[in-house]
Amino acid sequence: MSSSILTLGPYKHRKDLTRESVLSKYEILGYIAAGTYGKVYKAQGKLKEKRKNEEDSIPSKLYAIKKFKIESNIKPNLMDNEVINYTGISQSAIREMSLCKELNHKNVINLIDIILENKSIYMILEYCEHDLLQIIHYHSHPEVKPIPIKNVKSLVWQILNGVLYLHKNWIFHRDLKPANIMVTESGVVKIGDLGLARKFNNPLQSLYTGDKVVVTIWYRAPELLMGARYYTPAIDLWAVGCILAELLSLRPIFKGEEAKFDINNKKTVPFQKNQFLKIIDILGIPNSTNWPSLSKYPEYYSFQQMVAGNSNLNTTNNLLNWYKLIGGNNKACFNLLQDLLHYDPNKRVTADNALVHDFFSEQPKTLIDNAFDGLNLKYPKRRIFTDDNDIISNSGRKVFNDSRKKVRQI
Amino acid sequence: MSANFWNSTQREKWQFNRQSLLDQRRRLLILEKKMIQNGFIKDYPNINYDSNMRIYLHNLIIKLGRRLNIRQVALATAEIYVTRFLLKVSLKEINVYLMVTTSIYVACKIEETPQHIRLVISEARNLWPEYIPSDISKLAEFEFYLIEEMDLYLLLHHPYKSLIQIKDFLNENFDEYQLQLTSSELQHSWSLLNDSYITDLHLLYPPHILALSSIYITIVLKKTLNSIRSDTVESNDKDLHIDDLISLTNNNPSNEINTNLDSKSDEDTIKINKFMNFLSRNHVNLDQVVESVQDLINLYVIWNRYNESNVKKALQYMLLNR
Numbered sequence: 001m002s003s004s005i006l007t008l009g010p011y012k013h014r015k016d017l018t019r020e021s022v023l024s025k026y027e028i029l030g031y032i033a034a035g036t037y038g039k040v041y042k043a044q045g046k047l048k049e050k051r052k053n054e055e056d057s058i059p060s061k062l063y064a065i066k067k068f069k070i071e072s073n074i075k076p077n078l079m080d081n082e083v084i085n086y087t088g089i090s091q092s093a094i095r096e097m098s099l100c101k102e103l104n105h106k107n108v109i110n111l112i113d114i115i116l117e118n119k120s121i122y123m124i125l126e127y128c129e130h131d132l133l134q135i136i137h138y139h140s141h142p143e144v145k146p147i148p149i150k151n152v153k154s155l156v157w158q159i160l161n162g163v164l165y166l167h168k169n170w171i172f173h174r175d176l177k178p179a180n181i182m183v184t185e186s187g188v189v190k191i192g193d194l195g196l197a198r199k200f201n202n203p204l205q206s207l208y209t210g211d212k213v214v215v216t217i218w219y220r221a222p223e224l225l226m227g228a229r230y231y232t233p234a235i236d237l238w239a240v241g242c243i244l245a246e247l248l249s250l251r252p253i254f255k256g257e258e259a260k261f262d263i264n265n266k267k268t269v270p271f272q273k274n275q276f277l278k279i280i281d282i283l284g285i286p287n288s289t290n291w292p293s294l295s296k297y298p299e300y301y302s303f304q305q306m307v308a309g310n311s312n313l314n315t316t317n318n319l320l321n322w323y324k325l326i327g328g329n330n331k332a333c334f335n336l337l338q339d340l341l342h343y344d345p346n347k348r349v350t351a352d353n354a355l356v357h358d359f360f361s362e363q364p365k366t367l368i369d370n371a372f373d374g375l376n377l378k379y380p381k382r383r384i385f386t387d388d389n390d391i392i393s394n395s396g397r398k399v400f401n402d403s404r405k406k407v408r409q410i
Numbered sequence: 411m412s413a414n415f416w417n418s419t420q421r422e423k424w425q426f427n428r429q430s431l432l433d434q435r436r437r438l439l440i441l442e443k444k445m446i447q448n449g450f451i452k453d454y455p456n457i458n459y460d461s462n463m464r465i466y467l468h469n470l471i472i473k474l475g476r477r478l479n480i481r482q483v484a485l486a487t488a489e490i491y492v493t494r495f496l497l498k499v500s501l502k503e504i505n506v507y508l509m510v511t512t513s514i515y516v517a518c519k520i521e522e523t524p525q526h527i528r529l530v531i532s533e534a535r536n537l538w539p540e541y542i543p544s545d546i547s548k549l550a551e552f553e554f555y556l557i558e559e560m561d562l563y564l565l566l567h568h569p570y571k572s573l574i575q576i577k578d579f580l581n582e583n584f585d586e587y588q589l590q591l592t593s594s595e596l597q598h599s600w601s602l603l604n605d606s607y608i609t610d611l612h613l614l615y616p617p618h619i620l621a622l623s624s625i626y627i628t629i630v631l632k633k634t635l636n637s638i639r640s641d642t643v644e645s646n647d648k649d650l651h652i653d654d655l656i657s658l659t660n661n662n663p664s665n666e667i668n669t670n671l672d673s674k675s676d677e678d679t680i681k682i683n684k685f686m687n688f689l690s691r692n693h694v695n696l697d698q699v700v701e702s703v704q705d706l707i708n709l710y711v712i713w714n715r716y717n718e719s720n721v722k723k724a725l726q727y728m729l730l731n732r
Binding site: 009010011012013014015085086087088089091094097098099101102114116119168169170198199 | 413418419445450451499500502503504505515516519520522524527546547548549550551553554555557558562563564565732
């Protein structure tokens with residue numbers, strides 16, 4: 001019996017002969033970021049040889065290439081040679097790819113192509129020179145002025161517009177945060193990183209079953225902190241509220257510390273007490289009046305214990321004080337912020353309604369396609385690292401365990 | 411767009427008409443011929459992507475799906491993956507058992523009911539020990555090729571949802587249409603949809619057309635069809651009914667049906683009229699419904715002559731002699 005029957009047989013041979021390589025189409029300029037998912041490279045399209053000679057001066061298009069980290073499952077005792085095997089594409093990678101293939105909206109990152117090569121997945125995305133984390137960081141320097149309200153308005157409007165498109169397609173993003181909101185050089189917002197996004201119509205299982213923890217802690221909605229099993233797209237609107245606050249004050253509004261999983265009991269999701277307390281500091285203790293279903297959440301007991309254990313907790317909503325303290329004076333902007341940061345997800349404003357909020361209809365007019373209009377400053381370009389341009393090799397460790405992993409966090 | 415079929419890649423990238431489907435399959439046959447001529451693959455004249463093979467593949471999917479206790483929607487997704495894949499890849503260059511296993515594995519992830527790769531492999535190996543490797547990396551490797559062949563368009567819209575929507579719509583608008591689907595009618599339509607994945611219909615028509623076709627058969631042709639599907643009926647008897655059915659669905663359904671149903675009880679006739687009224691009031695493309703109904707009925711005709719062991723042996727001969 002030939003061994004080929006248990007493999008892909010002659011078909012594999014045929015396909016491998018004709019596959020176009022990433023490097024035949026793109027030139028890698030360096031990498032932008034690395035994370036648990038893998039690594040993002042900056043690249044430019046390779047010009048065809050003819051054109052290269054004719055018009056040397058025309059710059060070729062820029063791309064961001066996201067290479068997914070391979071989940072290697074080589075057993076230590078078998079690790080004589082470093083052959084990386086296929087182990088199955090992760091749920092998150094397959095979601096991101098399949099969703100991005102269907103999506104097409106000016107405020108959602110545009111997928112150009114996906115290349116599968118050498119047991120790796122490469123998502124070729126449009127390149128965005130900026131992201132909100134970097135923009136906020138730039139403005140937080142003492143000598144730089146805050147982001148003008150006009151530009152905040154445009155940014156938030158564009159974010160909401162992208163979020164509305166996702167929600168209309170029954171997709172929630174589940175990881176909105178400044179680092180995932182890209183902005184092009186011409187000021188167009190692109191919601192990126194759909195690695196946690198998923199469809200929410202008719203889930204066959206509780207949303208909790210698939211992913212126990214979603215959304216980066218500072219942007220995580222209170223119903224998630226309360227352990228909600230069936231949450232709604234409102235979780236994305238809470239995150240937009242946090243982002244709006246951060247654009248105004250230039251620092252995270254609820255900067256809690258994440259409670260880590262118990263090493264001995266990885267199945268139990270810890271109650272995020274510190275994060276909840278940060279929210280209470282500004283919004284007050286939630287109660288059955290402003291959040292009727294509060295007592296129905298799985299973490300209600302932990303919540304009660306937390307409240308009982310902290311006698312001097314703020315009981316009233318101090319958001320207005322917070323807003324005044326950071327120098328806010330636009331009433332409509334405050335109202336929008338308050339509508340987004342509602343404890344009760346059922347009362348929180350939807351993307352649909354947020355877009356027609358007074359904040360966007362009053363003067364100055366909302367610029368819907370250029371968030372940088374009138375800014376007489378130039379944001380720095382994305383930093384790229386050129387010490388690893390090897391996009392093809394999978395000789396993992398060196399590439400993924402490097403110390404620059406967190407370089408983009410403040 | 412993933413919210414509805416009309417803006418989906420299923421419609422924009424993976425919908426064919428009869429001619430383009432034929433062209434695509436012809437291209438594949440030419441490719442297959444070239445590969446045989448160049449010695450890349452051997453020729454196996456008994457391996458053909460015909461209805462028998464498609465019923466066989468459908469049964470493979472159901473078998474493994476049952477073992478893994480997989481939801482119907484995920485199986486339907488796997489069926490479409492197989493159909494799409496085999497538009498571009500020849501049966502003679504692959505191992506269909508591994509293909510079916512991989513399609514189910516990927517479909518479960520896409521439908522948010524992921525199954526562990528080791529479980530999928532071990533259950534598939536229990537069913538087809540001689541064709542499934544114990545090594546998970548072979549399945550994972552096939553996953554790459556499968557999704558690449560589909561150009562990474564993986565999200566699908568199935569007629570099950572349309573069926574439920576139509577049922578709900580009829581309930582909500584009972585005053586207008588005076589028509590409701592009983593739970594047994596719903597179930598019957600649902601099981602017709604399960605079988606519809608053997609055909610090309612999902613590559614040709616929008617999901618609601620298939621849902622309506624399944625209701626059409628359920629309400630209008632149920633009695634006759636049941637006799638075809640049932641194994642207890644004499645074979646001569648079956649053929650007779652089949653011819654009746656095909657002529658019944660050949661032309662404009664509304665006229666034909668009404669005149670052919672004298673023998674049925676009044677109650678049935680009333681229900682059929684109500685359903686036809688519903689179709690015409692909602693501007694459903696009746697030609698598409700008729701074509702779908704016809705394909706489905708043809709399927710059951712062929713199913714009656716289906717011989718599993720022939721396909722099984724042909725595959726065995728090919729795979730063990732490759």
